[in-house]
Amino acid sequence: MSDTTARREATGSSTGVGGDDALAHRLRRALLWIAVATTAGTTVELASLEHWTEKTQLIAWMAVVVLAVAIAIVWRARTTRAVQLARLLAVGVCGAAAIGVVAHVHGNYEAGPLDAQYGDRWDSMSQAARWWAALVKQVGPSPPLAPGILVIASLAVLFATVGHPALTGDAS
Amino acid sequence: MTDDVAPVRPVRPVLPVRIARPGSGRPVRLRRTAVAAAALAAAGGLAACSSSTSTSTGTSTTTAASASPSTGGATAGSTAGATAKVSANTASAEEIQAALTAAGVTNAARWTKEVQEYRPYPADDPSLAKLRKELQKYNPSADQLDKILSALQP
Numbered sequence: 113m114s115d116t117t118a119r120r121e122a123t124g125s126s127t128g129v130g131g132d133d134a135l136a137h138r139l140r141r142a143l144l145w146i147a148v149a150t151t152a153g154t155t156v157e158l159a160s161l162e163h164w165t166e167k168t169q170l171i172a173w174m175a176v177v178v179l180a181v182a183i184a185i186v187w188r189a190r191t192t193r194a195v196q197l198a199r200l201l202a203v204g205v206c207g208a209a210a211i212g213v214v215a216h217v218h219g220n221y222e223a224g225p226l227d228a229q230y231g232d233r234w235d236s237m238s239q240a241a242r243w244w245a246a247l248v249k250q251v252g253p254s255p256p257l258a259p260g261i262l263v264i265a266s267l268a269v270l271f272a273t274v275g276h277p278a279l280t281g282d283a284s
Numbered sequence: 285m286t287d288d289v290a291p292v293r294p295v296r297p298v299l300p301v302r303i304a305r306p307g308s309g310r311p312v313r314l315r316r317t318a319v320a321a322a323a324l325a326a327a328g329g330l331a332a333c334s335s336s337t338s339t340s341t342g343t344s345t346t347t348a349a350s351a352s353p354s355t356g357g358a359t360a361g362s363t364a365g366a367t368a369k370v371s372a373n374t375a376s377a378e379e380i381q382a383a384l385t386a387a388g389v390t391n392a393a394r395w396t397k398e399v400q401e402y403r404p405y406p407a408d409d410p411s412l413a414k415l416r417k418e419l420q421k422y423n424p425s426a427d428q429l430d431k432i433l434s435a436l437q438p
Contacts, residue, residue, distance in 0.1 A: 165401045225391050226398075228425035253421030 136275055140186075143272040147183050150265035151176055168215055175208040175262050182269050189278040202269040205262055212259025217243070220252025227251045369437040372405050372415060380436070387435035395432055398422065407438045 155176050163169045182201035189195045224234045224242055230251050234242065245251045273279075370383040377396050384392035402418040412433055419429055 222394075223422050226394060226422045226424055228423055228428070231391075251423070 133277075140272045140276070143268045144183055144187055147179070147265045147268040147272070150261060150268070151179050151183065154261055154265070171208055171215075172212060172259065172262075175205045175212075178208075179205045179262065179265055179269070182266075186269055186272050186276070189273075189276060192279050192281075195273050195276050195278050199270060199273055202266040205266040209259045209262035209266070212262070213256060216252075216254035216256045216259065217246050219254045220246035220249060220256065223252035369435060371438065372399055372412060372436040373403055373407070373438055383435040384432060387431045389428060389431045389435070395419075399432070399436065405438050409438060412436060412438060 154172075157163075158172055158176065163172055178201050182198045182205070185194050185198040185201070189198065221242060224245065225231050227234070227250075230237070230245060237245075247256055249256055368383065368386070370379045372380070375383070377400060380399055381392045381396040384395055389395055398419060399415065402415060405412055405414050415436070416429065416433060419432065424432075
């Protein structure tokens with residue numbers, strides 16, 4: 113705790129509390145802008161990759177839409193219920209991102225026999241070696257950790273709800 | 285009396301069937317001809333047979349004809365594969381897989397899935413550049429990729 117903060121708490125300075133609120137508001141907005149930028153970038157990336165050739169690939173699009181909704185809710189939230197809904201949606205997007213990571217690694221694993229370098233010895237490799245090759249993208253076309261970007265955006269939304277005025281009824 | 289020896293001749297068509305084993309590398313056409321000739325000889329020799337027998341000979345001929353593309357394997361694929369292309373846009377999975385197999389592609393079933401996944405392909409691109417680009421993501425050998433593309437058309 114800094115000296116300035118301690119002094120403010122000790123004196124109950126209304127100016128200090130108001131300053132903290134303003135700072136919290138700016139940080140909250142900054143987190144939401146990070147989420148917006150990440151979501152927009154992810155959308156462009158998905159479109160450029162034509163990430164819709166398989167049904168499971170549509171999960172990423174649904175996650176992006178849900179994330180955008182969560183951002184909008186937190187941005188304009190006036191009630192506790194709205195903030196809780198946004199948190200729920202953000203957690204859901206985290207889950208979808210985790211599924212995406214698993215799906216990418218599994219897709220790479222399945223593509224192992226097609227690889228020019230690994231195809232011939234794929235059957236003789238241990239399971240651990242195969243999964244490792246899929247995880248580090250030595251085989252397959254999918255970037256394993258790319259869906260993790262949605263986790264970052266979701267965490268930004270979740271942190272933006274911490275101390276949100278709507279939770280204490282201070283939202284104006 | 286020497287004419288009585290003639291019925292032994294129907295045995296001859298059996299010989300080309302032996303020659304046409306996969307290891308011999310003989311053309312499939314020869315085997316089909318041999319099987320058809322054997323069937324005809326059998327049908328002619330058994331002119332008074334019942335309808336059930338004629339049905340069985342017809343079935344065996346059909347089986348031989350339908351089995352020959354798969355047993356023809358590499359030889360059939362290297363020659364017919366270059367001309368008998370299937371559409372990457374409209375062909376069924378079975379058709380694509382058969383074409384890829386005939387072209388000598390390994391893991392034909394898995395490649396078939398990838399071909400279908402990236403549909404549609406531009407009709408005005410006979411070289412299937414889009415498909416090539418997509419399949420290159422899987423790091424196939426150049427030979428394998430050429431075989432796949434040689435069996436397909438938009």
